[in-house]
Amino acid sequence: MIFFKKILRWALIIFLVGFTALYTFYYFAVFEEGVMxxxxxxxxxxxxxxxxxxxxxxxxxxGSLKGVSPIAETRDFSVESDETTVIKDLESAAAAGERVNLRFIRRYRTFPWRGETKYFVIGVEKTKP
Structure with a gap:
């Protein structure tokens, strides 16, 4: 009986450590960085x-994507709530209709409190016409 409790305790510890490591990896790891x-x-x-x-x-x-609707030529992205300057820059660019370069990171997983997409904008650069 004592042997079974030790095995159960170690299995639970290994599971919790593995789950914590996997969760931490998915939450913080960056899969891709780039510009849109x-x-x-x-x-x-x-x-x-x-x-x-x-x-x-x-x-x-x-129209470089032949036979594809204009909706397919859009990209969805998310912005973390603490990125207030990025949000303000995006709002002003949307209101003015300016062309921009968006610096982004792509994460492995989505989390409901973080955003709906895996693409997170971390910077906005307005391009000159």
């Missing part, structure tokens, strides 16, 4: 329990 260029169509605050900022970027490929 286009015009910000919208930036909105969404959610009932967890408020997240979600946006849509028109990549303006000017």
């Amino acid at each position: 260029a286009g015009r910000v169509l919208s930036i909105t605050e969404r959610g009932m329990f967890f408020k997240t900022y979600e946006g849509k970027l028109s990549v303006e490929s000017f």
Whole structure:
């Protein structure tokens, strides 16, 4: 009986350590970094329990994707709530219809309190016409 309790205790410890390591990896690890260029169509605050900022970027490929609707030429992205300057820059770019370069990171997983997409904008650079 004591042997079974030791095995059960060690199995539980190993499971908790493994779960914590996997959760930490998925939460903090960055899969990809890059730049998306286009015009910000919208930036909105969404959610009932967890408020997240979600946006849509028109990549303006000017019909280079033959037979594809203009909706397919947009990219969805998220912005973390603590990135207030990025949110303000996105709102002003959307209102002015300016072309921008969005610096982003892509994460492995989504979490409801963080955003709906795996793409998170971390910087906005307005391009000159």
